[in-house]
Ligand code: ATP
């Protein structure tokens with residue numbers, strides 16, 4: 425007998441009233457599964473798979489016990505500067521001082537209190553069971569009890585990370601770094617000083633502040649930060665208006681672009697072409713803006729070329745030896761129920777992965793996950809069998 429996991433049902437007239445959208449519109453979104461309920465435990469949460477007049481993709485809607493609705497806006501896109509100096513001048517035309525923060529390289533989560541427990545929402549608006557366990561472990565719940573109208577935004581970083589594992593931060597497992605606090609329903613951010621004050625009060629880790637700079641001096645200062653961050657393998661910066669009225673912009677280090685490519689080209693047929701192409705284009709713009717010496721330019725060319733070709737060559741050779749192309753990640757859980765939920769969740773998202781038997785380490789469990797990149801393996805194998813591209 426197959427068990428169907430319960431799925432939430434939205435009170436459409438009430439939700440339409442709250443969102444100020446026509447009922448037919450919501451009805452239609454639900455039917456086309458663009459407004460999707462969670463299953464099982466979080467079935468009262470609905471997420472938007474598309475943006476709808478002012479509601480970003482990834483936004484989450486739910487009805488509280490008292491019948492009131494709440495909307496957790498999706499995290500707004502941070503646009504990228506390709507040329508630092510002109511982009512800053514144009515974006516921050518009326519901002520006197522800029523706040524430059526480190527861009528942490530992990531994955532974005534939004535944390536809220538839901539039924540007396542913290543839950544972690546991914547960019548797409550799903551409740552990630554692994555991030556949820558970690559959020560409850562890492563974050564002071566008092567913040568959410570004292571500030572029920574706020575959503576905590578941050579980056580989950582570290583090596584025990586199923587999405588973007590990184591060793592570079594000296595973190596043992598996974599840590600949560602706050603970079604934004606926003607209001608529920610409106611999505612309005614608090615100022616950076618208010619955010620820092622709250623983060624300090626509740627003992628949260630924060631994305632490092634690299635400096636506050638006068639608009640005219642900022643491009644030069646950021647250039648220096650980018651050089652230093654690049655050397656230690658960190659990702660880049662996010663440039664912000666201290667009042668958070670103007671939207672932030674981001675800018676990244678060459679080494680980080682290349683390390684993305686190094687990883688992605690291993691799975692050349694599974695990764696989207698835009699992902700690869702955009703990283704190559706960034707290198708061209710950066711080199712041009714920084715008027716590099718011939719030597720520096722050659723170094724960049726070598727770095728970029730190696731990060732594209734070396735992983736591909738290895739992949740092609742690997743398949744020749746009948747090995748599959750896999751992406752290895754690991755997670756650490758306290759509760760085996762979290763592992764089970766995370767496996768179900770991965771399957772639901774269509775991820776093909778093999779989970780190892782949990783290995784007991786202290787009072788926790790370590791699990792190795794092999795993500796299968798079928799398309800790259802199959803394509804490469806076909807080439808070895810003489811097929812044509
Ligand atoms: P986006 O749609 O925002 O461009 P993306 O998936 O392309 O997202 P990134 O290129 O990694 O993501 O850049 C934006 C992300 O950077 C944010 O969504 C956030 O998760 C992350 N981030 C890391 N550090 C910071 C920071 N200090 N301030 C803001 N965002 C940060």
Ligand code: MG
Nearest residue numbers: 528529530531
């Ligand atoms: Mg990122």
